Amino acid sequence: MATKTKKHHKKQSTFKTYIYRVLKQVHPDTGISLDGMNTMIDLVNTTLSKIVDSSNILMRRTGNKMLGSREIMFAVKMSLPGELAKHAVSEGTKAVTKYNSSIERKVKGSEKAKAVPRAVRAGITFSISRTERKMMKQSVACKKRSMAAVFLAATLEYVTAEVLELAGNRARDHQKIRITPRFIKMSILHDEELSKFFDDVVMSGGVKVDKQLTKKEEKEEKPKRKRVTKKTVKKSPTKKSPTKKTTTKKSPTKKKTTHKKKKATPKK
Numbered sequence: 257m258a259t260k261t262k263k264h265h266k267k268q269s270t271f272k273t274y275i276y277r278v279l280k281q282v283h284p285d286t287g288i289s290l291d292g293m294n295t296m297i298d299l300v301n302t303t304l305s306k307i308v309d310s311s312n313i314l315m316r317r318t319g320n321k322m323l324g325s326r327e328i329m330f331a332v333k334m335s336l337p338g339e340l341a342k343h344a345v346s347e348g349t350k351a352v353t354k355y356n357s358s359i360e361r362k363v364k365g366s367e368k369a370k371a372v373p374r375a376v377r378a379g380i381t382f383s384i385s386r387t388e389r390k391m392m393k394q395s396v397a398c399k400k401r402s403m404a405a406v407f408l409a410a411t412l413e414y415v416t417a418e419v420l421e422l423a424g425n426r427a428r429d430h431q432k433i434r435i436t437p438r439f440i441k442m443s444i445l446h447d448e449e450l451s452k453f454f455d456d457v458v459m460s461g462g463v464k465v466d467k468q469l470t471k472k473e474e475k476e477e478k479p480k481r482k483r484v485t486k487k488t489v490k491k492s493p494t495k496k497s498p499t500k501k502t503t504t505k506k507s508p509t510k511k512k513t514t515h516k517k518k519k520a521t522p523k524k
Contacts, residue, residue: 269386269389269390270297271297271300271382271383271386271412271416272293272297274381274382274383274413275288275293275296275297275300275416275420276288276293277381278381278382278413278416278417278420279420279424279435281381281417282417282420282421282424283420283421283424285433286424286427286428286433286434286435287433287434287435288434288435289434289435289436289437291436291437292423292434292435292436292437292439292440295437295440295459296416296419296420296440298457298459299415299416299419299440299454299457300412300415300416301390302454302457303411303412303415303453304387304390304391304394304408304412305394306335306453307328307331307332307335307408307411308331308391308394308395308408309335309394310330310331310334310335311323311327311328311330311331311395312394312395312396313334314327314330314331314334315327315395315396315397316396320397321397321398321399322397322398322399322400322401323391323395323397323399323400323401323404324400324401324403324404325348325352325401325403325404325406325407327404328348328404328407328408328411329345329348329349329407332344332345332348332407332411333345335453336411336415336449336453337449337452337453338448338449338452339449340415340418340449340450340453343414344410344411344414344415345411347410347411347413347414348406348407348408348410348411349407350379350410351378351379351380351406351407351409351410352378352403352406352407352410354377354378354379355374355377355378355402355403355406356403358372358377358378359377374402374406375409378406378409378410380406380409380410380413381413382409382410382412382413383409384405384406384409385405387405387408387409387412388400388404388405391404391405391408418450419440419443419444419450420435422443422444422446422447422450423435423439423440423442423443424439425443426439426442426443427439437459440459441459444459
């Protein structure tokens with residue numbers, strides 16, 4: 257009898273668990289559907305690929321072969337628009353400074369110290385080792401520094417938290433417990449910076465730009481116009497110019513004189 261051999265498929269490393277942790281930090285009461293989780297994974301992968309592509313352009317121009325936190329910082333400024341880039345850079349610098357301070361403490365402390373994961377040292381939820389692997393697959397650099405992955409993981413966490421916060425608020429407005437792809441797409445289309453960043457991304461959800469507002473929002477934003485009828489139209493009061501009253505003098509009418517005939521007196 258021929259024995260059937262089981263095929264062991266390799267598990268693809270995704271950010272599924274870390275996205276769920278970020279969601280519970282932002283909205284602890286709301287959940288996310290399976291399709292919504294898949295769309296969020298795709299959005300995280302697209303942000304990572306865009307940032308790494310812009311860093312490759314910088315490295316080709318400068319001629320550097322070492323990928324560091326500085327190159328990724330400039331790549332974030334190039335790819336992300338407006339204030340989204342400023343907040344992402346601030347979050348990345350915070351994570352890098354915290355990670356450096358934790359390494360210095362470890363060197364000064366005792367030799368028999370417990371192994372602490374790099375994400376805990378940086379104070380972020382996204383795994384640094386997983387982002388580093390995906391970063392090096394797409395980058396042109398031959399070597400990398402440890403701070404590059406820390407900065408990139410912090411920016412990815414910020415973008416996911418921003419999208420999930422808006423999508424959770426949208427689901428709460430519709431009185432829903434779970435976040436679906438529809439709410440994710442609606443939240444991105446309503447925000448100017450996110451819509452500009454994810455302009456070339458095709459997402460499911462069936463939301464058009466013209467018909468994305470609900471009836472309640474339309475009532476709040478666009479008040480109903482009254483139908484113009486003949487009764488409702490009021491003429492604007494026009495100031496009359498002061499005119500002099502012309503008094504017409506009546507011409508004196510001649511009274512009809514009636515001449516009475518005198519009685520003839522008899523002659524004596």
